[in-house]
Amino acid sequence: MTKDRMIKEMVLRAWQRASEDGKIRSKPDPDKIVVEIPKETVQADYATTVAMVLARLEGRPPRELAQMIQSYLQEDPRVITERVELAGPGYLNLTLKPDQWRQVLLEVEEKGKRFGQVEIGGGRRVQVEYVSANPTGPLHVGHGRWAAVGNALANLLQAAGYEVHREYYNNDSGRQVKLLGQSVHARYQQLVGNPLPDPEDGYRGTYVTELAQRLKDRVGDAYREKMFEECLGYFTQTALEEMMALIRTDLKGFGILFDSWFSEASLFETGAVQNALDELRKKDYLYEKDGALWFRSTRFSDDKDRVVRKEDGEFTYLASDIAYHRDKLSRGFDFLINIWGADHHGYIARMEAVVLALGYPKEKLRILIGQLVTLVRDGRPVPMSKRAGEFVTLRDVVNEVGKDAAVFFFLMRRLDSHLEFDLELAKRQSNENPVYYVQYAHARLCSVDRQAKEQGIQVKDSGQVQLDRLTEPEEMKLMKRLDAFPKLIEESARALEPHRLTFYLLELAGILHHYYNKHRIISDDLTLTQARLLLVSSVRTVMANALGILGVSAPERMER
């Protein structure tokens, strides 16, 4: 049980007994008890506002009630507190006995990699769909953000006791893919000496030429002078495969793995699109108008109805998206998470309509919208023009700043906050760079460990270590932060906000560096040394666990 829960139950017992003794009229209500960690200027571990709440219920001054609750808290038979103080307008500030905090070291030692894992998921199954970039161009920086966030979120949910499935939805069908094939076809012709112009609105980046070059390497000039229509299938299919291979390679280089890759084209091949539309038709959610087929999404509070099959007989992407989500929903997940870029937020309403139309509660689908990324170099935004095909790719960024820095930077902001990515900062090897700051802390502790081994210091079994030798304020601070880790996992998972872990890591690293500079871990005092080695070993474990969830490596030494 987490400490704040223990405190909460203490408060509840106090309320209960006050009520039984007739000191107050109101019956204990756990929902009304708030236990929180007070701000740092307050010298206490926990604070509760229960007296202020009671003041309202009882119509009496909060401080008077606080005093009364305080006396009950002090009488509590299961004493884990050292002090209970009354402060401000009616706060009760509780300070735990130091030994309560020291226990966390034994727990970290015992659980190791599993320390921090919680069971709020209860084995429920969640699917996270992220990146899902169109295979018509390389991944750009924004995709990097969704990749980092999606991966970290999946890891986080796993740590919180969910069973997680990661999926990439591949839009390998439709006009855009064909256009890619055509663009590659044109560049291919140019490469083999047939000056065919690029198609109107075609893809123009240098990657198109690269794809054409690969194709040429494979088939020579076999398709020279052939019109696109004659070899449409070959060019489109090959371009698509090459593009997907590039995307997979980039993601792998970024440390992102998926459990499955779902093909949009397969939805047409298996008849899934037709089946999905049939279901909607049966429910009277489809109708014909102006030669097109419409989904009655306004029935579910969308702004307007949406076309699923165009006048020319082609299906819109919405048709396959309906089929895709129907498929996902049918797989029995407890809920689905989609991570989309801000440029797609206009589709939320219609997707929610789809979920409802298919007969599922809206809560089955949680769409997270990520705001866009601005790259900054030397204090100036890096211009990105997709039109000219001159955007900075994810690969460029990873090559420049490294995988760990990129992932960490993508996770340094709340998802719905715009992200300014400073390339120079991400590369800097100093304390200004947050990712190095954290990794260095971990490496430093590994170094201490090596040092201890070299000096032949006997590492005792954690149960044998004299924990009460740990008395410095910095040591208490470290143990308190370690203790907070499982709760952090729980809250971050609940809020679907992996970025909280980066802030936690920065804070923990800060306390550690401070501690390291002020106190020597290895000294002549053997029992103290052993206690401190256990402490820093726990810090190291927790840092590694948190970094692991983020998808950032925890190096044992830093390259110098």
Next chain:
RNA sequence: GCGCCUGUAGCUCAGCUGGAUAGAGCGGCAGACUUCGAAUCUGUUGGCCGGGGGUUCAAAUCCCUCCAGGCGCACCA
């Protein structure tokens, strides 16, 4: 015009499921290596939490409104 996101220190941002005198990093200024790794640390500087109204014992946090920026508003993906 409508919708979503954002607006907090010079800069980049936490805090937003309401709680005490609003935090961090960077920058600026002044310091610390004979030390287990100085890729580190210490001190200091810095705020009408975009403006206005409301709800509450209590508002950066919730509601309304206005202003500013980003992104959307397709029979494109």
